[in-house]
Amino acid sequence: MVSRINQVTFDARDGYALCQFWKQVTGYVENPEFPNSPEEEENYIGPGGGQPGLLFIDVPEGKTVKNRLHLDISPDTTRDEEVERLLALGATLYEDHRREDGSGWVTLLDPEGNEFCVERSDAERAAAKS
Structure with a gap:
């Protein structure tokens, strides 16, 4: 048995803004069923096709x-x-x-x-x- 990498997670002061930066870097897209927004504590982008994505989680510390x-x-x-x-x-x-x-x-x-x-x-x- 093995495990696959589902996503790489970033702690962020502003996860939404950081997600927007990385979206431009990678060309990854958000999940249309769970759209990203500044109000969300977690924002996700990915390439699709079962490949690992990037998750940005708001945290209080820098x-x-x-x-x-x-x-x-x-x-x-x-x-x-x-x-x-x-x-x-x-x-x-x-x-x-x-x-x-x-x-x-x-x-x-x-x-x-x-x-x-x-x-x-x-x-x-x-x-x-x-």
């Missing part, structure tokens, strides 16, 4: 230490284009680990300070192997 778990995302565009798009959406640059050879990643913070990494796209990885 984030105080580095995440023990974070998301690594791989864009459809280039890593650098995605970093620029996410910065425009409200992310903050935290650490830049890009290398001159094109490898590496960028660590960003979401609007509530949760770390996440932007890796190279699959196309960029394939081109580097050629």
Whole structure:
């Protein structure tokens, strides 16, 4: 027997707002049977098809230490284009680990300070192997 990951849960000061940010990052959608709203304590988005989603739960305290778990995302565009798009959406640059050879990643913070990494796209990885 095994267990599957149903969702990744974020504690948030404003779960609805954070959900809206991550909806733009991932393209995930809300469950039409349980629409998200600022009045809800829990807001969910997911890709559908039984794949894990993201759940945002309102909590009274803010984030105080580095995440023990974070998301690594791989864009459809280039890593650098995605970093620029996410910065425009409200992310903050935290650490830049890009290398001159094109490898590496960028660590960003979401609007509530949760770390996440932007890796190279699959196309960029394939081109580097050629």
